[in-house]
Amino acid sequence: MLVHKIDEVKSKIREWKKEGLKIGLVPTMGALHAGHASLIKKAVETCDKVVVSVFVNPIQFCPGEDYAEYPRTLDEDVKLAEGIGADLVFAPSPDEMYGKGQRLSNDTLAYIVPPFFYVDKLCGKSRVGHFDGVCTVVGKLFNITQADCAFFGQKDAQQLVIIKKFVKDLNFNVEIIPCPIVREESGLALSSRNKYLTEDGKKEALVLSKILNNIKACYDKGITDVNALKETAFSFLTEKHDMEYLEFVDKDDLEDKTTADDNTLVLIACRVEGVRLIDNIILGK
Numbered sequence: 001m002l003v004h005k006i007d008e009v010k011s012k013i014r015e016w017k018k019e020g021l022k023i024g025l026v027p028t029m030g031a032l033h034a035g036h037a038s039l040i041k042k043a044v045e046t047c048d049k050v051v052v053s054v055f056v057n058p059i060q061f062c063p064g065e066d067y068a069e070y071p072r073t074l075d076e077d078v079k080l081a082e083g084i085g086a087d088l089v090f091a092p093s094p095d096e097m098y099g100k101g102q103r104l105s106n107d108t109l110a111y112i113v114p115p116f117f118y119v120d121k122l123c124g125k126s127r128v129g130h131f132d133g134v135c136t137v138v139g140k141l142f143n144i145t146q147a148d149c150a151f152f153g154q155k156d157a158q159q160l161v162i163i164k165k166f167v168k169d170l171n172f173n174v175e176i177i178p179c180p181i182v183r184e185e186s187g188l189a190l191s192s193r194n195k196y197l198t199e200d201g202k203k204e205a206l207v208l209s210k211i212l213n214n215i216k217a218c219y220d221k222g223i224t225d226v227n228a229l230k231e232t233a234f235s236f237l238t239e240k241h242d243m244e245y246l247e248f249v250d251k252d253d254l255e256d257k258t259t260a261d262d263n264t265l266v267l268i269a270c271r272v273e274g275v276r277l278i279d280n281i282i283l284g285k
């Protein structure tokens with residue numbers, strides 16, 4: 001069932017809660033692919049009722065980013081979500097989420113603001129305010145759906161850590177379930193933004209997973225010095241790759257690492273054909 005209004009979701013949730021059912025939420029921005037499908041599948045396996053939200057959240061896009069161009073494929077998204085067994089697809093408009101005529105800024109709108117330490121690094125460095133927008137919309141979705149569990153992909157590793165953090169710090173009553181990255185056979189991590197790449201660009205984009213896999217192989221051979229591990233990336237890079245960062249942090253609190261260990265999360269962001277791509281790997285896995 002596709003609904004657009006918050007009140008419609010709330011009334012369905014009330015029914016389900018009365019029956020004592022366990023509710024799962026899969027928050028998405030639509031343009032669903034096999035990565036989202038794996039989250040929905042996991043939610044269907046784990047919960048009695050599953051809500052998939054489809055909302056291109058304006059407040060998490062920074063000026064100059066792709067809010068207007070972001071792929072919007074609601075009909076296909078509903079088919080895919082319901083085909084896997086989702087019970088409700090919630091696709092609100094920005095007015096429905098934030099109020100008609102509301103200026104979308106933290107001057108006039110209450111936000112959930114994650115701690116500076118968690119956002120002043122990695123993607124947060126270039127995407128200022130992005131995680132405020134993510135946490136705000138995700139917090140609203142938790143409140144609207146009263147979800148018992150919510151499913152997020154490990155692909156957006158910094159987002160996952162930050163969401164876990166605000167859920168813990170603000171006592172949200174929801175269990176966060178991380179789900180593994182889904183990749184094309186080539187190794188390319190699935191992303192809605194891969195749609196912007198040409199076939200050639202998709203080949204060039206393999207540089208992210210190649211760098212990460214090579215770092216993991218070096219770590220497995222016993223190299224733990226982070227500078228030495230970072231050095232290994234350079235042989236993969238050409239003028240077609242505009243690397244934004246390659247960082248080694250603790251997988252739970254994003255503290256920087258100088259010596260790698262099994263809890264080390266290695267994250268990379270790199271532009272290919274102007275498209276900003278991210279990927280990551282946990283060395284202990």
Ligand code: PAF
Pocket residue numbers: 027028029055057060134137138156159
């Ligand atoms: O990861 C995403 O697709 C978005 O950041 C999320 C969690 C749906 C919030 O808009």
